[in-house]
Amino acid sequence: LAVASPAPAQDSTPPRIESRNGKHALIVDGAPYLMLGAQAHNSSNYPAMLPTVWPVMRRIHANTLEIPVAWEQIEPKEGQFDFSWLDVLLREARQNDVRLVLLWFATWKNTGASYTPMWVKTDSKRFPHMVKADGTPHYVLSPHSRTNLEADKKAFVRLMQYLKDNDPQNTVIMVQPENELGSYGLMRDHAPEPRKLFEGQVPADLVKKLGKRPGTWRQVFGEGLDEQAFTTWHMARYVDEIAAAGKKVKPLPMYVNASLGDPFDAKSAANSATGGPQWNVIDIWKAAAPSVDATAPDIYNRDQKAVIAYLDHYARPDNALLVPEIGNAADYARFFWPTLGRGGIGFAPFGMDASGYSNYPLGAKVLDEETLEAFASKYRLFAPIARQWARIASTSPTWGAAKGADAADQSGVLGRWRVTAQFELWEFGERDAPYLKADPHPTKGKPVGGMVAAQTGPNEIVIAGSDVRVRFGLDKPAAGESGSVLRVEEGSFAPDGRWQMRRVLNGDQTDYGINFTGTPMLLRVTLGTNRN
Ligand code: N0T
Structure with a gap:
């Protein structure tokens, strides 16, 4: 009994993120939407570059493009706005049948002010920077400046007004205010006013929401995390005011992205882009920025254990998992599976255009066919069922895995079933037969392999994967009870949501x-139990 539900009639209410029972759905045109995304390079935000973007989008079967809109580009002279970039972008996106996520590069882009207009960049008296302990200026614009905030907000509101006026069909489905905001190399602003604030009490709102006892930043958060908490609160409040003002004009979903620190060590993470939506301060973002729908991880760590830890940090009942950036090298592609397995509403490799640029070592050295195919093979399978999958994931238990460095088995529990993913094994699953010396499995030592499973009925599980072996069993069998696979169908979901079998696998x-x-x-597996 698969999740049948007819394709919705076109619905022009703006997209939104819906959360129910700890699960999430990105609603676009009135129905759940899985963002099979890709992000263009930073400087591909000019009309002349779009011909390098669309072919890559098509090649990988992406349904959504994430692309910058720079403050310097829409307000080159103070108070004079130019939306010609958006005129072209929206028109071409519609022609190419691709939805858009706009990245608002403004006060903070990878923390720096490089995308602010010239009139901001050259006037640090009017637009103050953070101040170091020795009184010299830091490169980051201060979150404590009303002038900085008002100027950014004014431009952002104009952008949202442009969308309200020119995008009734919601080609733009989400907006990311700022980019990897925070501060590197300085944990808080030492100008006189913020210094006083830091010595004062943590705002009552925040202590209450965190369930902590009142006190100073040091008393509430402790040494090593106090300055991060302080700067996070103030940057989150700053972004919240901008997001709220934009949503008042057009209420699109908004998320912020994090430059990630060590996933296992909060004090070390506190030092990476301090103030941004780092995994250890998501609670502060939730309290400070109610207008920000989600905090999101930018993943540039190729270690499977670290990636799983990041996904687990951000997949929360109060935070929809969205991976707005992940390296575009082929080895990152397998993390699509555990992202979906945690109910992810979207996924986007970074640097997906044919401009010829490479951000190696973060991403791929070259965007060659093999690299493109690593992402395309997965998107090709999911593009026709993106909405059906998003609906399933927003209501059913899901689980997913990607091969780790040790290629060890991984398993998850769905209802009474245990699903196990195995890697680097030939057909019969042997691990140490003599022939394996000469003929190891071709994926041995290669960073490929993963799967996702969704429980669509008590004894029915839909799975998808590549370079993986999957086994099923009862999680807690009663004495004499065993579980078995009764039927495996390969197929897909029809547009009306019904399962369409292509063949029986046997x-x-x-x-x-x-x-x-x-x-x-994509397989639909029917399971059953036997007793002796
Ligand atoms: C990401 C991307 C873009 C020495 C990097 C990752 C994107 C931004 N930043 O290509 O700049 O706009 O969100 C920062 C990772 C820093 C690692 C430095 C290693």
Whole structure:
């Protein structure tokens, strides 16, 4: 009994993120939407560059493009706005049948002021920077300046007004205010006023929401985390005011992205882009920025354990998981699976255009066919079922995995079923047969492989994956009870939501475990129990 529900009639209410029972859906045109995204390079935000963007979007079957709108570009002279970039971008996006996420590069872009207009950049008297302990200026614009905030907000509101006036069909589905905001190399502003604020009490609102006892920043958060908490609160309040003003004009979903620190060590993470939506201060962002729908991880760490930790940090009942940036090298592509497995509403490799640029070592050295195909193979499978998948994931239990460095088995529990993902194994699942010396599995030592599973009925699980073997069993079998796979169908979901079988997988394809090759498939598995 699959999740049948007819395709919705076109609905022009603005997109939104809906959360229910700890699960989330990005609603676009009135129905759940899975963002199969890609982000262009930073400087591809000019009409002349779009011809390098669309072919890559098509090649990888992306349904959403994330692309910058720079403050310097829309307000080159104070108070004079120019939306010609958006005129072209929206027109071409519609022609290419791609939705947009706009990245508002303004006060903070990777923390710096490089995307502010010249009249901001050259007037640090009027637009003050953070101040170091020795009284010299830091490169980051201060979050404590009303002038900085008002100037950014004014331009952002004009941008949202442009969307309200020119995008009734909601080609733009989400907006990201700022980019990897925060401050590197200085944890708080030492100008006189913020210094006083830091010595004072933590705002009552915040202590209350965190369930802490009142006190100074040091008393409430402790050494090593106090300055981060302080700057986070003030930057989050700053962004919240901008987001709220924009939403008043057009209420699109808004999220902020994080330059991530060590996923296992909060004090070390506190030093990376201090003030941004780092994994250890999501609670502060929630309290400070109610107009920001989600905090989101930018993933540039290739270690599977770290990636899983990041995904777990951001997938919360009060925070929809969205991966707005992940390196575009082929080894990152397998993290699509655990992102979906945690109910992710979107995923986007970064640097996906044919401008020829490479941000190696963060992403791929070259965007060659093999690299593109690592993402395309997954998006190709999900593009036709993006809405059906988003609906399932917003209501059903899900689980996902990606191969780790040790290639060890990983398993998850869905209802009474235990799903196990195995890697680097040939058809029969042998780990140490003599032939393996000469003929190890071709994926051995390669960073590929993963799967996602969604429980669509008590004994029905839909799975997808590549370079993985999947086994099912009862999580807690009663004495004498065992679980088995009764039927495996390969297929897809029709636009009306109904399951469409292409074939039954049986015999060699399922007898010893379900084997996925490098070409992803979608399977519907029916399970049953036996008793002796
Ligand atoms: C990301 C991207 C873009 C020495 C990097 C990651 C994007 C931004 N920043 O290509 O700049 O706009 O969100 C920062 C990771 C820093 C690592 C430095 C290693």
